[in-house]
Each structure stands twice: as structure tokens, then as C-alpha cells.
Amino acid sequence: MKRDLALLLGILLALLAALLLWALHATLALEPGPRLAELASARLEETGVSNPVTAVLLNYRAYDTLLELAVLLAALLGIWSLGPAPAGYQRSGPALAALVDWIVPLAILAGGYLLWVGGHAPGGAFQAGALLGAAGVILRLSGEPSAGLPGEPAQRWLVVLGAGVFAVVGGGLLASGFGFLTYPPGQAKWLILLIESAATVAIGVTLTAAYVGGRPGSGTAHNGTGQSRTVQR
Amino acid sequence: MSAQFLYGGAGILLFALGLWSLLVHEALLRKLIAINIAGGGVFHVFIAIAYRGDTAPPDPVPHALVLTGIVVAVSATALVLALHRRLEQAEESAADAEGRSESASASSAAPPPRTPTERTPTERTPTELTPADLTPADLTPETLHPETPHG
Amino acid sequence: MADLLILPVLVPLLGGLLATALPVRSALVGTLAALATSLSGLGITLLVWLHGDLGTVLGGWGVPLGIGLSADGLSAALLAMASLVALAISIYAGSYFAGSAQARHFWPLWLLLWSALNGVFLAADLFNLYVMLELLGLSAAALGALTGKREAIAANLRYLLVGLLGSLTYLLGVALLYTAYGTLDIGLLGERLGPTPIAATALALMVSGLALKTALFPLHFWLPPAHANAPAPVSAALSALVVKASFYLILRLWTELFAPIADIGAATLLGLLGAGAVLWGSWRALRAQRLKLLAAYSTVAQIGYLFLFFPLLASLPPGTARDDLFAACVLMALTHGFAKAGFFLAAGLVQRKAGHDRISELGGVAQRMPATTFSIALAGSALVGLPPSGSFIGKWVLMRGAFETGQWWWLPVTVLGTLLAAAYVFRVLSRAFGLEPTPLQFVTNARSEIPALLLAFASVALLGLAAGPVWAILGFGAAPA
Amino acid sequence: MPTLLLLFDLVLLATLIVLALATVLSPEPRRAVMLFIAFGLWLALVWARLRAPDIALAEAAIGAGMGGALMLAAARRAAHRDEAAGGDGDKRA
Known part of the structure; x- marks a missing residue:
């Protein structure tokens, strides 16, 4: 049947x-x-970046990207509303811990590099943020329950940083007469870099916090149901 | 044209496959994977139509759209999994409470039902808490069934 | 001036971010942001009222590179409704969640939801709409699960998956349109789109994705549990506003973008599904044991009425008769927004007071909560379509249209649906009265009872006695006498 | 040359579809998630072939990487529960 x-x-x-x-x-x-390819590349020089995908994401269609950060935040807020995080994993052995000590800074460095090259080569805020998130995942897997994230107040500011800087820049440009997210000529490059840096941090922290899977601050979760028991690796 | 159709067609097949798996399978994780495969198919169609051969540069607009789509998909995945974990907790604590109330009713008469009075979410006296109440966070009286005998 | 179109999206977004960062002050931040958002939405409505359609393209690139925002009469009408209803929900929520740990979760998500809602009404770009719909769906599902109850979580898990499927299906349609016509801007696409099989496939994909999100029968299965198990202010927002967003989009795409393809056959299919929704939803509402479940099934039925307009619109040539039908459809959607929000808010108060919402055990609520019972009665009469409510005018124009186009078969559906609605509303009211003495106070908790009462009152009086402005803002002549 | 390229494309896509099929048809949660991650990485490879390196990077890191990590935690829980519950784990998996 x-x-x-x-x-x-x-x-x-x-x-x-x-x-x-x-x-x-x-x-x-x-x-x-005609589609948009020719048009997008014809005006690429005015966008302040030379990677066409970054130009679309942070200039032509920056509004979409702002809302995308809001979607990411909404998911995290939903996760936080469901209760505290489950307990983490058992602390890893010394060999793995030494490896983690290497991998995490490397991932953060690589994230910074990806952010920087995103202006002219493949890369950008989202890829860089994902690397930061991966560093967080590795930290949590190695036995760090908070995955290297700061306490709740700081974490809350960090997760709104991306969309916040984006929206404030947009609103500021609107207030000064340029129109929402319409960069003044010549200023696009550094404004985009500012937005992307904030977004990278926010994406990294948000992805890590989503992986941690619960509200920060209150330490480890209740342990009544067996759901949050320490999982052996 | 032919490469675009070949790759775009694969995207459509992936969409249909994901849709089928979503409709047929019961387990939530399988449904979630199915949605993600269907989404991958749709994104694949976008990437395929952006491709304009090996000489012309690809259209960056669909690429940016797909990047947005990937982030949206992973956000939704994270929320679905968190809801699922919470549902498992709620089910287990409900099963625990059931077991306990069965053993309780065997030894004594059922406790009186809670009187229907207006309650605000803050109203919660520590003595009312049972171990089952402690498990899910942020419990308010409204989250408990008023008819649940306890307290 | 058109630059200001971003404000109804930007203000709640900033408010939501601030409420996230300042959890202790989230209620204060949320209330202020709600006020500002409401004002910005009403301001845009006023601008459209005074100056006609507004449009702008963000980023200074123009279409098709940039993302357009536009507000015409249809957007403005829904924006105004959302501004008023969401403000009332916010005031109610301030009292409902006061002192609760849920407050700090509610406000940021609620403001993000509101931002997405306004964003849908103002967007002129098909992909931007996808992002907006996802933001709407994710924040709505998170809010719906806020009680932490098992049923609520299970229902919203399903809602989330269904919503994702709907968005993906919509997105595949967008991919086809972009491939064929090379733009995502609704205005430009409208100029380029012809009656081709590609456009028809895209229409089918997009409309079925959105129909899933707007819970058109038989794709409504997810709605009743999700709406009935959410906290009262969230139920009100889901039923009154969130399903309207995808309905609005179907109406706009159907009548503007896909006008060359959306012929009478396709429209009749939508009408048949609407008829199924009217009859099945009303029947299940009549059989519902719980007040909020009744309200949720009533939403399924009321969505059905809106789709009955589609075959009539398709068979009428442009002119006054068609304009009247279009305006009546919008009027019914607006009335349902006010009435259902009022109904759910009042039902939430009953649930708080009685400790449950089982209809058969509501005896005496009317005496203890006169204002709330009055809200339920008023909102109920608007759901039934009694004069002078907005849905009375809506149904009247609908039935007249059915006569004039010779599609008489929609008449018995409307009549039967109305009778069933009268039965389920009367069933609630007849159970609400008991033999307890009447207290001296009409209103016992002003901050939560008055928003419900005002919403219910608006659905009856504001939109019924003064329906003219709806016709005016849509750019049509006077309302039918 | 074009035939060779076409053959290459066909092999790429056939592998992709087979990976997706294997993922969808795998009832064991951990195996399904592993296959899903492999599918995501292969998808990224195909996108790199279609000259979308940015998106390939994002899919590998975010779609397959983060999504896979999230799912893996859930799959591990499901597997633990199945082991603990003995036979009746599948009814709520």
C-alpha cells in the first residue's frame, strides 16, 4: 500500500x-x-569592487543581502527561543587538542584572507563567515561548550553586527540624501569593506551559535531527559 | 545551449527527486535532507543558466541569488533541527510524566485539577514545579495543559 | 519622496536588531519600534493616497540591475491594514507577555516578521520577494513555537517545512522567468511576458508554491494546528497578516504579471479550490471543540472566499464591474485581517481567563468579560458577513458578479458558507453566556481588551460603513451603492 | 574535443544524481547525512566546472559544511536513541 x-x-x-x-x-x-550579465559587467567599475559576484551582492542587490542577514538572525533567534544549549562534547585528548590549537587560528586567518580577496577574486563575507563558523564547530567538538563564543550580552551585539552596520549605513545614506544603500561615488569601496567585515563576524558568530544550538549564558543545559547527555566521540 | 540544458535538466531532476523524497519519507531528518536536495536542484538550475560557455564570462546575478539561497537554506535547516530537538525533549518529558502519573494514581487518588483562574506568564510558584516541568525551558502555565494534574 | 518607501521595512528591521541586542529592554524597544513602524506604513499609505503610485530603485542603478520598490493602491491598502492590525497586536502583546521570559524572544522576531511583511507589500522584484517570504516564514514559525508546547512545536515544524517547499517551488518559477526574459523586475517582466508555455509553467509553479503558503484548500492541512497552538498575539498575526502576504502576491502576479496567460480555465480551478475551502473550512470550524481551532479553520474558509473572485475577474472585461470585483476582493481580505486579529486576541483573553478554550465549557465568560465577548461577537459578525461589515459588501459584490457573468454556481457556495459561518459564530456566543452575575466593569484589562475591541469594531464599522476609501486608494471610482 | 567534454559533463552529472539518489534512499540517518555532505561537495565541484567558484566555495563551506555539521549532530542523536530504545526507535526517528 x-x-x-x-x-x-x-x-x-x-x-x-x-x-x-x-x-x-x-x-x-x-x-x-540580453539578461543582466553584460549590464552587470559594463558597470562593474562603478561598484568599487572587481569581483562581479561581490558587486551584485553588496552593491547592485545589496538590499537582498541585508535581508539575507536578517533571515540568518531570525533562525538564530528562533533557536534561542527554544531553550538553553545542550551540553557539549567531552574534552578531546591532547593530540586532538594540539591539532585544534592549530586549526582554529588557521581557519580564522583563512577567513580574513577570503574576506579581503572577495573584492577582486572568489571569496567574500559569506565564505569567510562560514570559515569562522567552522572554527567554532571544531572548538565545540573538541570539548569547548561555548565554542569560543563570548557571553550572552556580547554575543547578542555580535550577531546583530552584520545586519546592523548594513542597515545603519543604508539608513545613513538615505538620511544624507543619497538614497537607501546608494553609495556616494568613490566611497563604495570602503563602505562595502566595512559592511563585509561586520557581516563576516556576524555570520561566523551566528553560524557557531546556531551550531551550539541554544540560548547562551545559562551554562550547560538541564540534564533530565538524556537528550543533553555528553556524547562520546 | 546544450551544456545549459544538460546541467539545468540535472537541476530539475534533483528538484523532483527531493520533492518525491519529501512526500514519501516520514522521518524528519530525511524530509530535511530531501528539502535540501530539492533546493540544491533549484540552485543548480540558476548556476546552469548563468553559464555561458567557456569563452564568455558567466552571469553574476544568478550566482549572487544562489549565494543568498544557500544562506537561507542553512538558516532554515538550523531552525528545523532545533525545533526537532525540542520536540524530542517535549515528547520524552511527556512520556516521563505519563509514566509517573500512572504510578501516582495507582497509590493515591488523582490530584485535584487546577482551578481556572487568570494567570500571567510570570506566575509560577516553585512548589508547583515537578521534575517534568523543569526540563523544557521557559515553561509558562500556558504551556502546560491546564488539565494536567499536578501541583 | 519615493525614497521613503524603504522606511516600513527599515524601521522594524532596526528595531528588531536593537531588541535583540538589548534583551532586558526588548519590550520598550519593541513598543517604540512598533509605533514608528506603524506610522511609517501609514505615512506611505498617505503618500500614495495624495500622490498616486510611488516607485524607486535601490542603489541608484535603475532597473533591471537594482531592486525596485513600489507602492500602488493595492500595496498601500494592505500596508495600511497591516500597520493598524500589527500595532494593535503589539499593544496587546505588551500586556500579554509582560514580565514573561518569552517577551525577549517575542519582540525581535515579531519586528523581523513585520519588516518582512511590509517588504512583501512593497517589493517589485521577484527574487527579493523570495527572501522576504523566507524571512516571513522563518520568523512566523519561530514565533508560533514560542509556547514550547509539544503540539505547537510539531505544528510549526510542519509549517516550516511546508513553507520551505512553497518558497522553493516559487523560486523554480522565478528561475524559468529569468531564463526566458532576463529580468527579475515585475514591471519589466509584465511588459515582456507573452502567452507562452514557458510563462504558463512559471505561473503554475509560482502560484502553487504561494497557494501552499497561503493555505488554499486542499493545501491547508498545516494551518489549523499551527495557528491554533501559537500564543494569542502570534495566532492573530499569522491568520490576519502572514497568510495575506502570499495571497497578496498571488493576486498581484495573477492580475498584473500573468494577465496574458491566466485565463478563465486556470481561474476556475482556483475558484473551485476556493469553494472547497469555504465549505470544508466552515464545516470544520463548526465541528471544532476549541475556540482557537475554530478561528483557524475559519481562516481556511475566508481564504477560500478570496479565491472565488478569480474566475469572475477572469471573465469580465476591464471596466467598472471588474474594478468593483477587484476592490471587493481586497476589501474582504482587509476585513478578514481586522476581524480575525480581533477574534484571536479576544480568544486569547478568554483562554487566559478560563484557563482553557474549550467552547463547550465557556459558560459565563460573557458576564465576566463583557468587552471581550462583544469583540468576539463583532468580529464574528464580520466573519459571517453581516451588514454593515466589510465582508457584507464583499460578498454582495461577489454574488452580483456571479449573476452578471452567468457563473451562478458560486452563489450556493457563498450562501452555504455564510450559513455555516453564522452557525459557528452563534455556537460560540451561545456557550459564552451563563448564569453568573454581571460585574460592574465593562473593560477589565484595558491594554489587552481594547486592541481586540478596536480591531473587531474596525472590521465592522470602518470597512463596512466607509468602504469608499478602499475603492479610492485602488484608483477606482465610487464604491457600489 | 566537444564529445570528450560532453562525456566529462555526463559523468559529473551522473555521479551527482547517483549521490542524490543514494542520499534519499538511505534509511540510516548517519549514512544519509554523510552522503548528503558528499552530494553537497560534489555539487560544489560541478559549480566550479560551471565557472562559479564563489558559489562553489560557499556551497562547500555553508551548504555541505555547516548544514552537514548541523545534521550530523541530529543524526548522531537519532542513532543513539535508536540504540537505547532497541527496536522501537524508528517510529519517532
Whole structure:
């Protein structure tokens, strides 16, 4: 019965896929319209960065990126609302600890590098922030319950830093007559770098805090249900 | 054109596969993985249409859209997993409470039900707490079933 | 001046960030931000009222590179409704969560949700809408699970997954449109779009994704548990506002972007689903044991009415009759926003007072909470569509349209739905009265009872007796007599 | 040359689809998540081939990396519970 249903759904979805494939084929067979590639590269010089993807993310479509940071924050706030973090992992042995001592600074350095090259080569705030997040994950796995994050008040300021700086820059530009997130000529480069640096820190902290999985501050969680027991690695 | 269709088509197949798995499988983790695969398929379509051969530079706009999409997807994944963990906790503590109330009713009469009075979320006397109440954080009287016999 | 269009998104976003950073002061920050957001939304409505449609492109790049914001009559009408309803919910929430640890979780998420809501109403870019919808969905699911109850978490987990699926389906449609037409701007796409199979596929994908998010029958299965188990202010926001965001988007895409493709056949399909929603939702509301579950099923039914307008709109040529139908559809959506928010807020007070919301055991609530019972009665009459509520006018125009276009089969659906609604509202009211003595006070807790009362009152009087402004802001002539 | 490239593309994509299928069809949580991470990394590889290095980097780090780490913690819990509960773990997995 259940197998039949799965089969039926499979057939229906195969039909849907066939329809979509046909639609995609028909779409691609059209005269390729101008799209945005030429336009985006034609005005790349005015954006203050030379990596086209960074230009789209932080200049042409910066509004989307601001809201994307808000989405990340909303997820973390949702996680925090569900209660304190579960207990962490057992402290790792000396060999692994020594490795962690190497990996974490390396990840942070690599994150800084990715942030810097993002202006002209592959990289940028999100990739750099993800590396910081990875450093946090490794720290937590090695037995650091807070994953290297500061206490609750500082953590709260850090997670709003990205969207905060972004929105304040945007609002400031609006107030000074340029329009929301319309960078004044010549200033785009350093404003983007400012926003990206703040975003990198916020993304790193938010991803780490999401991995920790609960409200900070109150130490380790209750241990009544066996859910939060220390997991052996 | 052909490379675009080849890769874009693979994206559509991934979307359909993820959708199928989402509808067919019961376990939450499998549903979540299915959604992520379907999402990967949609992103793949964007990357495929941005590709314009090995000579022309690719269209950066879909690339930026996909980057946004990836971050949104990981945010949603994190929230889903946190909700899931909380649900497991709530279910386990509910099962514990059930077991305890069964043993309690065997030895004595059922405790009187809570009187229906207006309560504010802060109103919570320590003596009312049972071990089952302590497990989930931020419990307020409204979160407990008023009909749950306790206190 | 059009630069100011960003404010209804920016103000709550900044407020939400500040409320996150200052958890101890989150209620104060939240209340102030709510006031400012409401004012900015009403300000934009006023600007549209005075100067007509507004539009701007962020970043100074112009379309198609930049992201456009625009406010026309439809956006302004929904923005105004959201500003008023969300302000009332905020004031109520201030009292509801006072002193609770939940307050510090509620305010930031609520302000982010509001930001996304306004963002949907003002966006003119298909991908920006995707991000907005995700922000809306994530913050709504997080808020809905705030009680920590098992049912609430399970319901919102499902809501979150369903929402993600809806957004992805929508996004795939956007991918097809971008491939074919090379832009994400709704205005530009509207100019380029023709009646091609590609556009039809994209329409089907986008509308089915959004229909899932707006809980159109039979995709409504996730809504009743999610809305019924949230804290009262959140239930009000979910039912009154969040489902309206995706409905608004369907209406806008259907009537503007996809006008060349959305023919009578497709519209009739939507109408049939709407009819199913009206009958099934009303029936389940009548059978519901709990007050908030009743309200949630009533939302399913009320969403259904909105879709009954689609086949009529499709079969009428542009002109006064069509304008009236369009305005009546918007009017019904607005009325439902006010009425359902008022209903849920009042139901939350009943739940607090009685300790439960089982309808059969509500005896005597009316005497102990006269203002709240009055709110339920007023909001209920607007849900039924009694005169002079806004939905009375809406249903009247709907039925007239069904007559004029010869689609008489929508008439029995409307009548039957109305009778069922009358039955479920009367069932609640008949249980609310008991034999207890009446207290001297009409209002017992002003900060939470008055917002509910004002919302319910607005659904009946403001939108019923004075529906003219809705027609005016949509750019149509006078309201039908 | 184009045929060789086409063959290369086909192999890339076939592997991608097979990885996705294996992920979706794997009932054991930890195995499924491992396969999902492999799928994400392969997807990143395909995107690098499509000249999207930025996005490949992001998918590898955020989609497969962070997403996978989050899921792995959940899968480990599910596996522990299954072991603790003996046979009846699948009903709530």
C-alpha cells in the first residue's frame, strides 16, 4: 500500500520533471535575451569592487543581502527561543587538542584572507563567515561548550553586527540624501569593506551559535531527559 | 545551449527527486535532507543558466541569488533541527510524566485539577514545579495543559 | 519622496536588531519600534493616497540591475491594514507577555516578521520577494513555537517545512522567468511576458508554491494546528497578516504579471479550490471543540472566499464591474485581517481567563468579560458577513458578479458558507453566556481588551460603513451603492 | 574535443544524481547525512566546472559544511536513541 503510493508519487513527479524539462528546453531555445550579465559587467567599475559576484551582492542587490542577514538572525533567534544549549562534547585528548590549537587560528586567518580577496577574486563575507563558523564547530567538538563564543550580552551585539552596520549605513545614506544603500561615488569601496567585515563576524558568530544550538549564558543545559547527555566521540 | 540544458535538466531532476523524497519519507531528518536536495536542484538550475560557455564570462546575478539561497537554506535547516530537538525533549518529558502519573494514581487518588483562574506568564510558584516541568525551558502555565494534574 | 518607501521595512528591521541586542529592554524597544513602524506604513499609505503610485530603485542603478520598490493602491491598502492590525497586536502583546521570559524572544522576531511583511507589500522584484517570504516564514514559525508546547512545536515544524517547499517551488518559477526574459523586475517582466508555455509553467509553479503558503484548500492541512497552538498575539498575526502576504502576491502576479496567460480555465480551478475551502473550512470550524481551532479553520474558509473572485475577474472585461470585483476582493481580505486579529486576541483573553478554550465549557465568560465577548461577537459578525461589515459588501459584490457573468454556481457556495459561518459564530456566543452575575466593569484589562475591541469594531464599522476609501486608494471610482 | 567534454559533463552529472539518489534512499540517518555532505561537495565541484567558484566555495563551506555539521549532530542523536530504545526507535526517528 505504502509502496504503491510511493510508486504513484514517483510516476507523478517524473511527469512533472518531464514537463519542467520541456519548459526549460523551450526556454533555452528562445533567442537568448540580453539578461543582466553584460549590464552587470559594463558597470562593474562603478561598484568599487572587481569581483562581479561581490558587486551584485553588496552593491547592485545589496538590499537582498541585508535581508539575507536578517533571515540568518531570525533562525538564530528562533533557536534561542527554544531553550538553553545542550551540553557539549567531552574534552578531546591532547593530540586532538594540539591539532585544534592549530586549526582554529588557521581557519580564522583563512577567513580574513577570503574576506579581503572577495573584492577582486572568489571569496567574500559569506565564505569567510562560514570559515569562522567552522572554527567554532571544531572548538565545540573538541570539548569547548561555548565554542569560543563570548557571553550572552556580547554575543547578542555580535550577531546583530552584520545586519546592523548594513542597515545603519543604508539608513545613513538615505538620511544624507543619497538614497537607501546608494553609495556616494568613490566611497563604495570602503563602505562595502566595512559592511563585509561586520557581516563576516556576524555570520561566523551566528553560524557557531546556531551550531551550539541554544540560548547562551545559562551554562550547560538541564540534564533530565538524556537528550543533553555528553556524547562520546 | 546544450551544456545549459544538460546541467539545468540535472537541476530539475534533483528538484523532483527531493520533492518525491519529501512526500514519501516520514522521518524528519530525511524530509530535511530531501528539502535540501530539492533546493540544491533549484540552485543548480540558476548556476546552469548563468553559464555561458567557456569563452564568455558567466552571469553574476544568478550566482549572487544562489549565494543568498544557500544562506537561507542553512538558516532554515538550523531552525528545523532545533525545533526537532525540542520536540524530542517535549515528547520524552511527556512520556516521563505519563509514566509517573500512572504510578501516582495507582497509590493515591488523582490530584485535584487546577482551578481556572487568570494567570500571567510570570506566575509560577516553585512548589508547583515537578521534575517534568523543569526540563523544557521557559515553561509558562500556558504551556502546560491546564488539565494536567499536578501541583 | 519615493525614497521613503524603504522606511516600513527599515524601521522594524532596526528595531528588531536593537531588541535583540538589548534583551532586558526588548519590550520598550519593541513598543517604540512598533509605533514608528506603524506610522511609517501609514505615512506611505498617505503618500500614495495624495500622490498616486510611488516607485524607486535601490542603489541608484535603475532597473533591471537594482531592486525596485513600489507602492500602488493595492500595496498601500494592505500596508495600511497591516500597520493598524500589527500595532494593535503589539499593544496587546505588551500586556500579554509582560514580565514573561518569552517577551525577549517575542519582540525581535515579531519586528523581523513585520519588516518582512511590509517588504512583501512593497517589493517589485521577484527574487527579493523570495527572501522576504523566507524571512516571513522563518520568523512566523519561530514565533508560533514560542509556547514550547509539544503540539505547537510539531505544528510549526510542519509549517516550516511546508513553507520551505512553497518558497522553493516559487523560486523554480522565478528561475524559468529569468531564463526566458532576463529580468527579475515585475514591471519589466509584465511588459515582456507573452502567452507562452514557458510563462504558463512559471505561473503554475509560482502560484502553487504561494497557494501552499497561503493555505488554499486542499493545501491547508498545516494551518489549523499551527495557528491554533501559537500564543494569542502570534495566532492573530499569522491568520490576519502572514497568510495575506502570499495571497497578496498571488493576486498581484495573477492580475498584473500573468494577465496574458491566466485565463478563465486556470481561474476556475482556483475558484473551485476556493469553494472547497469555504465549505470544508466552515464545516470544520463548526465541528471544532476549541475556540482557537475554530478561528483557524475559519481562516481556511475566508481564504477560500478570496479565491472565488478569480474566475469572475477572469471573465469580465476591464471596466467598472471588474474594478468593483477587484476592490471587493481586497476589501474582504482587509476585513478578514481586522476581524480575525480581533477574534484571536479576544480568544486569547478568554483562554487566559478560563484557563482553557474549550467552547463547550465557556459558560459565563460573557458576564465576566463583557468587552471581550462583544469583540468576539463583532468580529464574528464580520466573519459571517453581516451588514454593515466589510465582508457584507464583499460578498454582495461577489454574488452580483456571479449573476452578471452567468457563473451562478458560486452563489450556493457563498450562501452555504455564510450559513455555516453564522452557525459557528452563534455556537460560540451561545456557550459564552451563563448564569453568573454581571460585574460592574465593562473593560477589565484595558491594554489587552481594547486592541481586540478596536480591531473587531474596525472590521465592522470602518470597512463596512466607509468602504469608499478602499475603492479610492485602488484608483477606482465610487464604491457600489 | 566537444564529445570528450560532453562525456566529462555526463559523468559529473551522473555521479551527482547517483549521490542524490543514494542520499534519499538511505534509511540510516548517519549514512544519509554523510552522503548528503558528499552530494553537497560534489555539487560544489560541478559549480566550479560551471565557472562559479564563489558559489562553489560557499556551497562547500555553508551548504555541505555547516548544514552537514548541523545534521550530523541530529543524526548522531537519532542513532543513539535508536540504540537505547532497541527496536522501537524508528517510529519517532
